[in-house]
Amino acid sequence: MNKAEELVDARITPAGRLDVLSKYEVNKLLDKSQGGLYNVFRNCCLAVLNCGNHMDDGKELLERYESFEIRVVQQQRGIKLAVNKAPASAFVDGKIIRGINEHLFAVLRDVVYISDEITDNPHYDINTSDGVTNAVFHILRNANILRPMTNPRLVVCWGGHSISRQEYDYSKEVGYQLGLRGLDICTGCGPGAMKGPMKGATIGHAKQRIAMGQYLGITEPGIIAAESPNPIVNDLVIMPDIEKRLEAFVRTGHAIVVFPGGVGTAEEILFILGLLLHPDNNDLPYPVILTGPKDSADYFKGIDAFIGATLGSSAQQRYQIIIDDPVLVAREAVAGIEKVKQFRKDLSDAYYFNWVLKIEHEFQRPFTPTHDNMRNLELHKNQEVHLLAAHLRRAFSGIVSGNVKDEGIRSIEEHGLFEIRGEKSITDALDGLLASFVAQQRMKLPTKEYKPCYRIIK
Numbered sequence: 001m002n003k004a005e006e007l008v009d010a011r012i013t014p015a016g017r018l019d020v021l022s023k024y025e026v027n028k029l030l031d032k033s034q035g036g037l038y039n040v041f042r043n044c045c046l047a048v049l050n051c052g053n054h055m056d057d058g059k060e061l062l063e064r065y066e067s068f069e070i071r072v073v074q075q076q077r078g079i080k081l082a083v084n085k086a087p088a089s090a091f092v093d094g095k096i097i098r099g100i101n102e103h104l105f106a107v108l109r110d111v112v113y114i115s116d117e118i119t120d121n122p123h124y125d126i127n128t129s130d131g132v133t134n135a136v137f138h139i140l141r142n143a144n145i146l147r148p149m150t151n152p153r154l155v156v157c158w159g160g161h162s163i164s165r166q167e168y169d170y171s172k173e174v175g176y177q178l179g180l181r182g183l184d185i186c187t188g189c190g191p192g193a194m195k196g197p198m199k200g201a202t203i204g205h206a207k208q209r210i211a212m213g214q215y216l217g218i219t220e221p222g223i224i225a226a227e228s229p230n231p232i233v234n235d236l237v238i239m240p241d242i243e244k245r246l247e248a249f250v251r252t253g254h255a256i257v258v259f260p261g262g263v264g265t266a267e268e269i270l271f272i273l274g275l276l277l278h279p280d281n282n283d284l285p286y287p288v289i290l291t292g293p294k295d296s297a298d299y300f301k302g303i304d305a306f307i308g309a310t311l312g313s314s315a316q317q318r319y320q321i322i323i324d325d326p327v328l329v330a331r332e333a334v335a336g337i338e339k340v341k342q343f344r345k346d347l348s349d350a351y352y353f354n355w356v357l358k359i360e361h362e363f364q365r366p367f368t369p370t371h372d373n374m375r376n377l378e379l380h381k382n383q384e385v386h387l388l389a390a391h392l393r394r395a396f397s398g399i400v401s402g403n404v405k406d407e408g409i410r411s412i413e414e415h416g417l418f419e420i421r422g423e424k425s426i427t428d429a430l431d432g433l434l435a436s437f438v439a440q441q442r443m444k445l446p447t448k449e450y451k452p453c454y455r456i457i458k
Helices: 021-028 037-048 058-064 098-119 130-143 163-179 196-207 242-252 263-276 294-310 326-347 372-377 383-404 406-415 424-440
Strands: 007-010 070-077 078-087 152-159 184-187 215-219 236-239 255-258 289-290 320-323 418-421 455-458
Touching: 007 236, 007 289, 021 070, 021 098, 021 455, 037 058, 037 070, 037 078, 037 098, 037 383, 070 196, 078 098, 078 255, 098 130, 130 242, 152 163, 152 242, 152 263, 163 184, 163 196, 163 294, 163 320, 163 326, 184 196, 196 215, 196 320, 242 263, 255 263, 263 294, 263 424, 289 294, 289 326, 294 424, 320 326, 372 383, 372 418, 383 406, 383 418, 383 424, 383 455, 418 424, 424 455
Parallel strands: 152 184, 152 255, 184 215, 215 236, 255 289, 289 320, 418 455
Antiparallel strands: 007 078, 070 078
């Protein structure tokens, strides 16, 4: 940490309402033992307080603010949060920024609810597909982000945190065009292509006098330190793991727009394609648009070629690529959402949660990127294509962990590089795509030299 960097001690009151916790819940939040809640709660809160600081290394963040502490203080009228040695950038004239305040208590809400009502609740059988979906629904409902009695209008925007200024400005322009058409934005809540569409949509909404625009950010404890919530997010949800985070995206969203990114973006693309390639979802409309400025055309050519080489033409038919045309992107999103609306209306499915979408447990089961698990991925074509997509998604998920997540970085430091093995046609395509990401500086922030956390065994 820079010696000149100021740290702040403060007591923080919930913005707008007073939360109430039981003594049991407070004790769980302060439990620093192995498996206790304190580390998850502390690290998520630190990421929220780090809003606006350019850092994409979870390990570096935790080490820089190693002395940071947070605790719950119970009082007669509710609770407060006491923070010690917090980043000063979260405060203005000694007072915490209101948006960051709201995000802190969103962390508190979700960490407590997931621990009490999901993890320790025998009514949620997360070993079944329906059980996982039920858990995802209840976490989102408890966060009060599901909006019944409204028409479909939520566009999920995926893309990298490490993108060029031109790509960022393009994502803002697309968000602006979406906002002009009354559409809301959902992203992974971080910087780059997660912030740009939200920033653009705020202007579009303002011009249309839309006062209740939704800027939904969905994250999880493993990635939040590397992708601190951006200040535009007005609804923040912390899901338990990356798989439930991905399911939350596709259950709540009505269209997906993908901007340039890196391995995390490829993971998201493979997730939605794997779902749409399942036979039960053949007739389900779900618009997926890949888009960027002219200079990003080669990026999408690489993605498209990789998908063709691994998953085939049927996967390529489930998305469209639009280069350098924000207006067309917005119009296609509107047209696609209209088809989604009619489809759900015909089936009496909810607009605010996509119950009809079939998600196999293979896509929901948490993947821990250990060296053994990465080495044993089933990367071959002697299986159903949607299952191959699931295994490819895990390969990219492991690389994300090794690149930016605290536990992944430490695992690489201790045990060496992840080894990825598989059928030659697949590993060749994977190696080529990853090499292009490195050459385009899409693995980490461009200010740092990228050191691969993996090697392809051919």
